[in-house]
Amino acid sequence: MDQPAQVPVTVLTGFLGAGKTTLLNRILTERHGKRYAVIVNEFGEEGIDNDLVVDADEEVFEMNNGCICCTVRGDLIRILSGLMKRGDQFDAIIVETTGLADPAPVAQTFFVDQDVADRTRLDAIVTVADAVHLDAQLGEHHEAEEQVAFADVVLLNKTDLVEAKGLERIEGRIRKINPYAKIIRTARCAAPLDEVVGLNAFSLDRVLEAEPDFLTSDHDHDHDDDVTSVSFVSETPLDLDRFQKWFGQLLQRRGQDILRSKGILDFSGHDDRYVFQGVHMLMDGSPMGPWPEGKPRVSRVVFIGRDLESMGLKEGFEGCRAA
């Protein structure tokens, strides 16, 4: 039985006025030879009218998924399965979220709903940030922090309105929250579309590509409620059972505060690399082939979240080492 191809879905977040609509209009009107469907929210900015635009209500539902309670976007499940019924298929689907939305339920929908996971895949979370106002927004709204923390790409827009020094500072702030996102500086969202759509950022393969960043361990962070990131490495192989127990309990207990997690693991007695990535309490992982020859087998994990200092992550991770 052959499976239909999965249509990639890009999630577009960002505060009101950051430039999401400019980007959406470009996606809809530029001659890129691709067919995109765009799902916009009811309270979005004006100025988009196109046959390929679908209105959504951002209905966040709680799902009782075994012992893990998580939220999903009910409207997205409905609309994506509706779009999959069409005779003419899309090259990609873009989902715009409202400025104040938490990106987690959108991402979780792709982990939890089987039909959505069968027919579509989460391509990347792209956050449009306003270079002029992001600094203030990060201080005032935790949603702004979350949008940066979840991002695979931060489109730092309106850079023409900020001096070089100011840009350095705001990029530093983004890096502090999320050192793994790719930052693209733009004015009027003029980034090439192939740097925004079709990134495959949620593929487990891509976790491997992020290797250089993983090596910079232990970022500086303040002891406050801000979103930060930490990473750890171990040159000693890990014990599978110990890791599963520790990581499972960690996500159960502290998953609300862990926004994203990723890792490449070397388990004692296993030849393949094990790769995972997670959103809050949900995670997806699998063996991803043998370690590259001649390279050291080093386990690395990264967490982006709140209050990470209190979770005993370093001790927990080190405790997973095979005896």
Add this chain to the structure above:
Amino acid sequence: MSGGVTPDMPRRGRHRDGFPESALEKRGLKIQTGAPVTGAVAAGEAVAVATGDGTVRFFRDERAPSVTRAHDGAVLCLAADADHVLTGGDDGRFLRISPDGQIEEIAEFGSRWVDCVAAGHGQRACSSGRFVHVWRKGATSAASLEHVSTVGGIAFDAKGRRLAAAHYGGATVWTRGERRWKPSKLVWKGSHGAVSFSPDGKYLVTSMQENALHGWRLRDKGHMAMEGYPAKIKSFAWAGDTPHLVTSGADEAICWPFDGKDGPMGRTPLCVAHGGKRLATCVQSLSEENAVFAGFQDGAVLLAELDEARESIVVRGSTGAEVTAIATTRSLSHILVGDAKGGVLWAALRTGDAHARNV
């Protein structure tokens, strides 16, 4: 109270690579519509089938089907309205289509999709977003009934006096009064999709976002949780004398008995039409018979009696395209099977095929 699908029930014919082409299939008409089949219903002596390119086809006798371009986009939902059909589309239109292809636009909702439609005793209803719009018999204007979230499914009861709408957090049963529809709320945590009254009107059942069904005994709003499925339940139907609620979502048709005081509670469902390792995606009753059709992920369709001791028979072999619709004409003269790749099988049912007990 809750029932469950026992995971270690005896399985027959578990190891197989698929079912061969059937005799019925060989003599039937096979067409490729070019877009996924989104629904099929009996409309008098015809079967209407809707597809993702906005087309509705009426199959009748041995003739080639009539083809009507109805929606600009996918037909999302379909219901029989006497020998006509009601359709809703992602173009925001709610239509009534005659067997000869005449289109009447009942309402239009712009960029909002029409997600669900239903008909009962001359009344017509559709849902778009959080609202159900219902037209009384002969009325030109609709009553608009609001719900807490987008409506996942709507259904009239057999008498057309009540209209149920499923949504987040449960379902609402609206009872028709002289002037207005009066709501009664049924609460159960989670998101509810397709909805149906039992034929006797005593129970209401919804399929959920989780791999479960939920039922309410309407007399006292007693709960019935039907759980333990490996997949979401995309399709269910009432079948047989008891009657049984026949459901997809497992590797065979799971059939819950709805007789007695408590319906299926505390009882084990019947499991028939075992499809090997494939999940059932679409089920349909063989009306007036104690038998059901079950369509599977791999395109196979089996016909089985509501009797676990009897073997099922192959109606369609494994084509590789997930079954999305099964319907028979009212007189059981013909069957239509539609799939996710746009394939349609239309074939005459002979006595031997139609009446499982005679096989």
